[in-house]
Amino acid sequence: MDELAALTKLERVYRESSLLCFTETWLKQDIPDSVISLTGFTLVRADRSEVESGSSDHNLVNLLPVYTPVVKQQSPQGKEVMIWTEEASEQLRDCFNITDWDVLCSPHGEDVDSLIHCVTDYIHFCVENTVPSRTVWCFPNNKPWVTSELKALLNEKKRAFLSEDKEELRRVQRELKYNIRRCKASYKKKLEQGMEQNNIREVWRGLKHISGHGKSGDVLQVIGDQAWANELNLFFNRFDLARHRAPSSLPSRQAIHPQLSSFTPQLPAQHSALLPTVTVDQSTVDQSTSTPFRLTLDQVRRELKKTKARKATGPDNISSRLLRECADQLCEVVLFMFNLSLSLERVPALWKTSCVVPVPKISHPKELNHYRPIVLTSHLMKAMERIVLSYLRTQLVHL
Structure with missing residues (x-):
């Protein structure tokens, strides 16, 4: 028993065994072990004539299961999370309050791309030095009630x-x-x-x-090389590529097929009167185009506070909770960036960039159409889109 206790304590192969079978001393290396071998288990013999078993006076048979524990099926995943406490949020607001935004914005002039990158990097710098973070390890066998x-x-x-x-x-x-x-x-x-x-x-x-519904082990992981990623990107953007393709001179219906004209005749003149006519007040259009569209501080502040805190971040890595918590402090510089982009009629490249995540529609996808694109864009761009959309809706009422 002392030997068994020592082997169990020191040797991993004995400690993790599912069954220990002890037989008489007549069991030798030349005697088959088919009597004690089990399906689905690994058999390890320790005969007394073998040096590895210490030439003991008994034979130790170790059975290792084929089953792999859940904790060993998948390696633990480490994730760095931000600890948003009330104290950290207050310190971050104070950091933005004492910031001189004119010093950051004035050197860039009308270069909206460099301005966006500068302000974004400064926001990241303030968050990293103010909000504490820690690394959380998620094990596959964790129970929800384990603390x-x-x-x-x-x-x-x-x-x-x-x-x-x-x-x-x-x-x-x-x-x-x-x-x-x-x-x-x-x-x-x-x-x-x-x-x-x-x-x-x-x-x-x-x-x-x-x-256990929706676990990562039940969903097929998307694995592919760069060529596969480019092919998937072209598939997701196939409609945009067709829309932005340079227009070419289209042949006439007679040139495409001689009988096409008989199947697709022109609309008769008597039926054209049945089509609805749209009358546009030209004075209203001229007045709206002459006045430049500029956002106000209240509009930007209201949209930033309406941002949902649980939304995923976009390529600029500015979290929605940051915009919601510091809406009063960031609305001024965000308003300046919005109005500069609208006056120049140019959207910054960082705001136009999207992160497309392919999510399988079925358990075992085989085609490109079996993936659903989930697009992550900048929260600042979404706020600007909502403000512009509300303005366009008010203008369409006059049409």
């Missing part, structure tokens, strides 16, 4: 087990059982409060986590 305190107790239990301190091990085990019951009850209460408060988002997230 960091519970993980610390599990590590403490492992240390007590390795040190063979039975009193400490019993104490940690009692504390661990109590905290497991408390964490489960707390998670249950959280789900019940979400249903009572009609918080469907949190309830649905908890149900998906418990049932």
